[in-house]
Structure formats: structure tokens, C-alpha cells
Amino acid sequence: MNKFIRKSWAEPYKIKMVELLKMTTPVQRKKALHEAGFNTFLLRSEDVYIDLLTDSGTSAMSDHQWSGIMMGDEAYAGSRNFYHLEEVVRNIYGYKYLVPTHQGRGAENILSKVLIKKGDIIPGNMYFTTTRLHQELAGGKFEDIIVDEAHDPENEFPFKGNVDLDKLERIVKKYGAKRIPYVSIATSVNMAGGQPISIKNLKVLRAFTQKHGIRIIHDMTRVAENAHFIQQREKGYHDKSIRQIVKEICSLTDGATMSAKKDALVNIGGFLAVNDWDVFEEARNLVVVYEGLHTYGGLAGRDMEAMAIGIMESISDNHIHARVGQVIYLGEKMISYGVPIVKPIGGHGIFVNAKKFLPHVPQDQFPAQTLAAEVYLDSGVRTMERGVVSAGRKPGGENYYPRLELVRFTIPRRVYTQAHMDVIAESTARVFERRTHIKGLKMVYEPKYLRFFQARFEKL
Ligand SMILES: *Cc1c(COP(=O)(O)O)cnc(C)c1O
Numbered sequence: 001m002n003k004f005i006r007k008s009w010a011e012p013y014k015i016k017m018v019e020l021l022k023m024t025t026p027v028q029r030k031k032a033l034h035e036a037g038f039n040t041f042l043l044r045s046e047d048v049y050i051d052l053l054t055d056s057g058t059s060a061m062s063d064h065q066w067s068g069i070m071m072g073d074e075a076y077a078g079s080r081n082f083y084h085l086e087e088v089v090r091n092i093y094g095y096k097y098l099v100p101t102h103q104g105r106g107a108e109n110i111l112s113k114v115l116i117k118k119g120d121i122i123p124g125n126m127y128f129t130t131t132r133l134h135q136e137l138a139g140g141k142f143e144d145i146i147v148d149e150a151h152d153p154e155n156e157f158p159f160k161g162n163v164d165l166d167k168l169e170r171i172v173k174k175y176g177a178k179r180i181p182y183v184s185i186a187t188s189v190n191m192a193g194g195q196p197i198s199i200k201n202l203k204v205l206r207a208f209t210q211k212h213g214i215r216i217i218h219d220m221t222r223v224a225e226n227a228h229f230i231q232q233r234e235k236g237y238h239d240k241s242i243r244q245i246v247k248e249i250c251s252l253t254d255g256a257t258m259s260a261k262k263d264a265l266v267n268i269g270g271f272l273a274v275n276d277w278d279v280f281e282e283a284r285n286l287v288v289v290y291e292g293l294h295t296y297g298g299l300a301g302r303d304m305e306a307m308a309i310g311i312m313e314s315i316s317d318n319h320i321h322a323r324v325g326q327v328i329y330l331g332e333k334m335i336s337y338g339v340p341i342v343k344p345i346g347g348h349g350i351f352v353n354a355k356k357f358l359p360h361v362p363q364d365q366f367p368a369q370t371l372a373a374e375v376y377l378d379s380g381v382r383t384m385e386r387g388v389v390s391a392g393r394k395p396g397g398e399n400y401y402p403r404l405e406l407v408r409f410t411i412p413r414r415v416y417t418q419a420h421m422d423v424i425a426e427s428t429a430r431v432f433e434r435r436t437h438i439k440g441l442k443m444v445y446e447p448k449y450l451r452f453f454q455a456r457f458e459k460l
Helices: 025-036 064-071 078-094 104-115 129-137 163-177 199-211 223-233 240-251 277-290 301-316 317-336 367-379 418-433
Strands: 097-101 121-124 141-144 182-186 215-219 255-259 271-276 349-353 382-385 408-409 441-445 458-459
Touching: 025 367, 064 301, 078 097, 078 240, 078 271, 078 301, 097 104, 097 277, 104 129, 104 215, 104 255, 104 271, 104 277, 121 129, 121 163, 121 349, 121 367, 129 182, 163 199, 182 199, 199 215, 199 240, 223 240, 223 317, 271 277, 301 317, 317 349, 317 418, 367 382, 367 408, 367 418, 367 441
Parallel strands: 121 141, 121 182, 182 215, 215 255
Antiparallel strands: 097 271, 255 271, 349 408, 382 408, 441 458
């Protein structure tokens, strides 16, 4: 190809409505950050210019989804929108039975209560905060079985979401298959930096678990983004559509929990979907206790309609190509400024390696928390910590010290422009230039559960 011809990605939509943003001064940001105890979760959204805290529930809905909102059938029982959602879940993902929940953790709670007994072991391809907590609250213990490459931010292995079968085999030998109710498999592994699992790895895992009579439960929050990487990187999948790949991934698992606030392009919603009637029956019963009747699960009819339409839009090749294209654009720009990021670039955001960015700040002074605060101070860009604060404490009380100490720049879907991506990269580069002057933090308030959401810090 001619080296002057560059092939851009571009959005397969145009903008119909805009939301104005408040621009802040450095003095205002400093005040806001102190009031928030150096925790970006405690900032007011009003004081944020570009919000990369999360891609959860922050997507822009399409005009079709908004018209779906007007088609809400707000019946307590048997809403038309539930049956539409059920049909879409069956068609697109292939799971037989659907239990809607208010969001992903609602599904995790119910699933954990149905499948986990005290003393059970749940192997998974890297922990996720709410997933592991629900496993622990149900009496289980999480065991990490992701490939070693996933714990190395510099390693460019294309499928860092893969399971290391030897690790799983050791766990099965040690505890016995009876104590393993399921293997928990996330697509686009969030905590590893949005890294995909391959179909080949899933197939090997499937054969292994079938032999031992162990289920696979799929955390399908970002399944479409994972499908994109399979299409781009895995042999034999270049000509398959995202829709086909998504269906194949799901077909290799027995059930799923979904936070529809991510891939499925809605502001609230989730579900549990399973193939076993017995599991479904109990989940359908339990959902009444925690979420609401089984045909709404804590959602309004309109929410279920927006979700059904969002799922259809999420598996469009054009959509996913532009979505991941924008993330890669930002990542490449960061790399060009010398900012250390997790590679390969993941599907839903850029993960800056805070250990390498701030090598003089030890892990118990929270380098990623510190860096997130500094980026906000520089430009009003809000990111979040994914390191020692997020990892929390073990059931015994001591801190988890994860190898990855990252700041996540998560990109909401269909929300920001390419110029916003430039502002983000430039701001990070400015902080990088003055990195040697940056001091760490100490934690002055620590909540008991999921501390990263509400912890407070002071500058050392
Ligand atoms: C967000 C998320 C969840 C939890 O879903 P919520 O909708 O936030 O409750 C579970 N797993 C993964 C991988 C997620 O990203």
C-alpha cells in the first residue's frame, strides 16, 4: 500500500443531539479533587470534562432505542418488551432461558446463590470485582486460571484472555470436580485490559470441562468486542460476521451473566441466561426476592425494549469496527507520546501502566489512584484506578497485591469524538512529562466492600 494512504475508521452514525459540557479551571479542579478525597468515583460528573470513568451505562443510545423507550409496556407482569428481549437473547446469543436483572451484579448474585455451595472453588480467567465478591459471599473461592501473559502489561500475546488449561487441571486435581460448580469465563477480560479469549481456547476448555462434568458460565458483558478481536486475529474467522462469532462463543458455554450497560448500549439493564431448566427454575424463583418479578427483574418495560434493540445494534460489524477503532486510535496516540500502556490495545479502553509511569511511587502508596487524580487535575478527564485499591482485601483481611497496577481510560460507546481522543492523549502526555514530581497517596477511609468506589485519600 502507498505509505501516504491511511485507512481511517469512522463512525457509522451521525449526531442528532448534543449535550453541553462544563469546562473547569485548574483551581476548580483542585478543589473538586480535594472534596472527592482523591477518588475519581467521588467527583461530581458536572466537574468532569471528558468522562472515562467507565463504559458502563454511559453509551449513547440510537434514535431506534429512544423510540423503543416510548414503546415501553409498563405492565407488572408479562410485559411485551420482556418477550421481545427473550426472543433477541435466544436468537443472537442462543441461550434458552432468560432472567432479566437490573444490571450485571444482580445476575451474578442470583447465579452465585443458585450454583455455589460453601467451600466451592470457582476458577476464572482473571477476577472481576463484583463477580468475585458475589462468589465469595455465596461461600465460594475464586482461583485465577488466566494465562500468565495476561499479568504482563508488556506482553503482546493476541489472546491474553485465554485460560491456562494446566492451571485449571491442577485445581481440578487438588479439589476434585465436585467442588467446582462452574468455570467463570469472561470475554474481553476487563481487568487484564479488555483482552480477548480465542475460540480455539474456548473449545479446548469446553472439551476439558465436559469430561469432568463442570459447567462454563460466561461473563458476556463485552462479548461483541471479543468477537471483533477473534475476527481480526484468529485463523479461520476473517470472513465470519460479528453476529456469527458471538453466537459461536455463546454456544461453547452453558449460561451467562450480562451487564447490558456495556456492549448492549443501554444505560441500565442486565440478565442471567442459561440452558439448564433446573438452574433457570431456581433463578426465576430467586429473582423475585432480589430484583422483581421474572418478567421484569428490576427493569421498566422501556429499559428491556432499549436493551433488545441495543443488543441488535451491538453485533453490527460496522458498529464494532468503529467502536474498537476509536479505542485503538487513542492507544496509538498515547504510545506515540511514550506513555506506557497495556498491549495489545484492548477493546473498551486504554489501560495505562501506573507502575511504569510512576516507578518511584510504591504500590502501597497507590500509584494508579495517584495517576488518575493527576490526569483529572490536568484536564478534567476522569479515569479510574484498576490496581491495589480495586483488588481489595482477601477474605482473611490482608490486601490483594495485583501485579497489574493500571489506570483505565474507558471509552463510552458512540459518545466522544476523535478530537476528544486527542485532548485525552495530550493531557496524559503532559502529566507524563512532570511525572518525577508526583507524590503518592495514603488511604484515610476504607469501606468494607468494593472499597475503590468510596475510599478516600490524602496526598503524602
Ligand atoms: C460491569 C461488569 C460487571 C458488573 O455489571 P454491573 O452492570 O456493573 O452490575 C460484571 N462483569 C464485568 C466484566 C463487568 O465489566
